[in-house]
Structure formats: C-alpha cells, structure tokens
Amino acid sequence: ETSFARGMTDALITDLARLDAVRVVSRTSSAAIDTGGWPLPQIARELGVDFIVEGTVTKADGRVRIALSLIDARRDEQVLAASYDRPLRQTLTIQAEVAREMAKAIDVALAAQSRTSSGLALR
Helix, strand or coil: HHHHHHHHHHHHHHHHHHHCCECCHHHHHHHCCCCCCHHHHHHHHHHHCEEEEEEEEEEEECCCEEEEEECCCCCCCCEEEEEEEEEECHHHHHHHHHHHHHHHHHHHHHCCCCCCCCCEECC
C-alpha cells in the first residue's frame, strides 16, 4: 500500500507541475517536514507554499479508494475534497487516470481562489 501511495503522489506531482499557475514542491522536500503535530500554516511557511494537498489510499476487496483534500494552508481551510474509487487491476493506469482527474480538480479550485502563482505541497 505504501508503494502505491508513493506512486500516486509521484503521478500527481508530475501532473500538477504541468499547470502554469502552480509551483509544486518536490515529494522529497514535503516528506522532509516531520509534521510532529505542526499546524498546516506552519508547514506551509516552512515549505513556502499557500496550499497543501493531503490524501489517503485505502485498498480492500480488489478495489482502491483515493481521498484528496486541497487545503488553503494560510487559513487552514479545506478548498476541495474528492474521492476516487476504482477496481484495483492496473495500478499504473489507475495512478495516471486519478492523478489527471485530481490535477484538473485542483486547477479549477485554484482558479476559483483567484491565484496567479500558488505554491503547492503534497503530504
């Protein structure tokens, strides 16, 4: 499950990095921040970003559910919540498909926030 989540994160970072108005922090930098109970505004300051993407991956009974939240870290407010349910057959296909859908949803959410240059971190 950890390798699937790591692959999902990498796929999402790749798709988000293609968006013109978004600067995406690397997974390595995001992972280096040990939250240790830190509030999101502090994590955002440490990473130099305005938004944080949080997610979970759950696999059961031949299916995978990926839940995603886009959070305005300065205000610690959720901007977007989405979940994706898929049959777990072709891992790479699922990762690519869901990452594209997530990137589109995040792009729309950020546009609604009227951001022209936003920093974004995934955790």
